[in-house]
Amino acid sequence: MLQLLSNAAVPNMQTNRDFDLADLEAFISVCETGSMTEAARRLKLTESAVSHIIRRMEKRLSITLFDRSARPLKPTVLGAQLFNRGQRLLQDATGINQELRAKGRVRHSHLGIGIIETLGTWFAAQLVHELAANARSWTVVTGSNTDLWTRFYARELSTLIVLENDEPRPSASKIPLFRESVVLITPPSLSHLSLRELAESTPFIGAHGDSGFGRLTSAYLSRLRLNAAPAVTFGMLESVVLMVARGFGWALVPSLLLLRDTPERQDIIIRPLEAPSVYRRITLATRQFELGALPELIETSAHQALETQVQKTRSLHPEIFSKLSFRQGHDDFAE
Structure with a gap:
């Protein structure tokens, strides 16, 4: 189980995984572009699909991830915490995937x-x-x-x-x-x-x-x-x-x-x-x-x-x- 935000900081957060790596990638793209339209273009999705992912994450986490009154979109305090930790997680996941696909680069424990x-x-x-x-x-x-x-x-x-x-x-x-x-x-x-x-x-x-x-x-x-x-x-x-x-x-x-x-x-x-x-x-x-x-x-x-x-x-x-x-x-x- 991976828990990105502490239960102490977010009392209502569920203890199971509330999103997958694809959701996290969409969230990070919105943070980096400041726009659901630009994030959708980067991910080759529709804007409505990206918007649906963000709303679903917010519902499951019981938090607000973006200040929608700001242009470009800005993450909230908890959204920024998820962004910082999520970037590292996504980088690790990408590195593991590349390592497993690259001949001879996996170093097994034994x-x-x-x-x-x-x-x-x-x-x-x-x-x-x-x-x-x-x-x-x-x-x-x-x-x-x-x-x-x-x-x-x-x-x-x-x-x-x-x-x-x-x-x-x-x-x-x-x-x-x-x-x-x-x-x-x-x-x-x-x-x-x-x-x-x-x-x-x-x-x-x-x-x-x-x-x-x-x-x-x-x-x-x-x-x-x-x-x-x-x-x-x-x-x-x-x-x-x-x-x-x-x-x-x-x-x-x-x-x-x-x-x-x-x-x-x-x-x-x-x-x-x-x-x-x-x-x-x-x-x-x-x-x-x-x-x-x-x-x-x-x-x-x-x-x-x-x-x-x-x-x-x-x-x-x-x-x-x-x-x-x-x-x-x-x-x-x-x-």
Whole structure:
């Protein structure tokens, strides 16, 4: 509730709102022009409509706002008080409206973002760096698709960057971000073996079967009729890469994981999958109509974060980059 004039000053004033911002704008226009005719012209209304607004305000407030014997019109003492405070209120309302419409200018008190663990290192840090001015504080959570969606609907998180599996998500708005290829990784000692030979003779290291990536790779191997149940599974794909680097077996991993420059990346062989290939899609999810223009800014910042890391990998490690494939929108980073 907004009360512009004190009840002590105006005993008969109602305690609820007695006019809206459109009424206030009309009143302020009359004060500034000194004429209902000029105010009507400014507001593109009829003079009778402006006069009706002023009479209605006066009736609801039980006060007289203008000295109608004066020309130009002059506000009364209480009218002048309303004019002074109303100007500030109208300026604030206009500023809020412009801020909400301007991309990236809203500064939220707190934002919680959930990101799949593949992107929980360089990507998360770069994204929050790009968006830091849009919230006073941030919470960044990494986890599985299932866990992140659970926290989203519990309102612990306002934004998700997750795997897209086409599952309906009520009240969520989705924006496609990336498509990436899945690649085969082996220790150098196994680089001569085909995928089928690896599946038949060598331990498969995989993601947990109930994770989004675990289900994706399991379905892919089933389509190829390869009996490759994981010998060991991990909740974090970085651990999968580490096990392969130590010579334990082979794995299928997403390209995004290999953009991170780690020591173990130098101890594996990366191989694109022969047809049929397999890809995974990353999507941005937010609650409909809650964050204004921020989802568009997150989308732009996410693309920038990926492109920066892609260009870095392409420049420093072209032999690695040539094995990976990424797509954002209609732009393909693969060569």
